[in-house]
Amino acid sequence: MKNIYDIAKLAGVSIATVSRVINGTAKVSDKTREKVLAVINEEGYTPNVFAQGLGTNTMHTIGILVPIITDIYMSNAVYYLEEALHEIGYDCILTCTGFHLDQKEQHTTMLLEKHTDALIYVGSTYAGKGESQHETQYIRDAAEKVPVFIINGLVEGKNIYSTVSDDKNAVYSVVSSLIKSGRRNIAFLSDSASYSARQKLAGYEKALSDAMLPVRGEYRIHLRKDDIHYVRDLLIGYRDLDIDAAVTVADSIALGVLKYAKIRGISVPEDLSIVGYNNSVLAISADPEITSIDNHIEDVCRLTVNRLNTILSGEGEIEPSVCVNCTLKKRCTTD
Template structure:
């Protein structure tokens, strides 16, 4: 027979109401009594009825994490950081992969609301107005990771993506490279990936280097975009000595395409990635890239969300964590 709350109360020598207060983290219980109850719970292996508890408290101790592409090495480390913090505070996670599809994002947000999640950590390829409107309509407590809403209303954890891409472009410029291509996504995307084109554009403009629109390939952040981007440039007979990529996956695709066209990296073309995925450090050649503190992004976002759920004031509503430019073998 399953252990009941009555069994816990009897073992701890307290009332059922006291056990309930401890389970619901109500502060009126003194520390000694709380310890007795927690010890009894552990000793008896008691697991509270989550459904009954959520109906009473209107909280499920569950958090949804929505990400755009689970196959991208960048996101699992963010999830790991968030999950480690959620475990500390006894929250469960529902993981949703939108496959870069805005309709799937909408559907997952509705499903998470139906599942009565307490809040959402949101990473996305878009963050369009219709998504923000849906978050507000569903009244979902939300923390953004990797991106910010245009009005800065929702709490967020990011790096300065414009500065990161600016730094990587400047690295090539300082090495004397002027013919620099860019492979990524459109700058009007309301997310980190769009900001990376803005950083490239800013560095080129400040250096007085005219951007050749035929050396800009805007598609996705996947490996195939890197490969197809290089093939596109070569098909136009364009000359370039450097490529700034909006992700490490793009950089790997670009390097493979350059190799397939008998070009050496970095002798013929220098390539810079973004994110510092694990593969970037073992790929050949090892990729120069902008490193993001992915684990910290997830853990900070989860702590922020849990604070919101417990009606505590945030120390900082929009965290901007530090990035680092790591030079490896793909640049001269």
């Protein structure tokens, strides 16, 4: 099958000229255009995205970066992003970066070398742990070349745009409601120190402080990993875990808490309220079904693509960051 280089050679022109003829975007003489079109027709050539992009300075391709695709939140985000991008005529290149800084930098460089029109980073891991500017310098460097969009992470810089869920207020509201229902020993379970996790923790601590309750270190449970059985076994290992509510940063963690309660013979929600996060399929697959905070990932993704389209189409300026409200989906693990 012939490619753009073959067409250019047969027509005796540059590959850029072939692309200009394909796109009809620049001045090409009638004689040259007819010659190129004749070769294209004779060879049955079908232009690909690369060929089209050469003449328009756009590949109509967006790079999407996720740390891990097996995570339900991440896979849902990719689905909604790809769907919305295709609706406005863009293709996607997906890459899984892992969580280490050097890998994030390498995958960013790879996508830039493919002449993507913009980059979308999915997940607050890309906003770093708030420890230093070095954690996110690769994003600022990328933004000097193409627009950069971050889902549920905040990085300040020119040409960087964030769409975040209102995690702090969501957790604050849930914890405040638990307190009003009589819960006092409320645990917070998190598996990271990402931007989103820090926002959730801040909401948890503020709700306790506003209710004049102590923020107890033993109730802030940091997990080494987001794994259902790991969470279950970790909690079983606590000898004196006296909690009457658990607020978690993911439904998988909440499911681990639910399994712990079943093994310990703890009644849910009578003696232990459990709240998950993301309102994923795990929440409704559990028995009993888990109350969960819905961060509306579809809305976040579609808003991100709308903002991206505004920038790439030159329609106008957009705010550096926008926030999407969360809602609580009450089910069987809370009163």
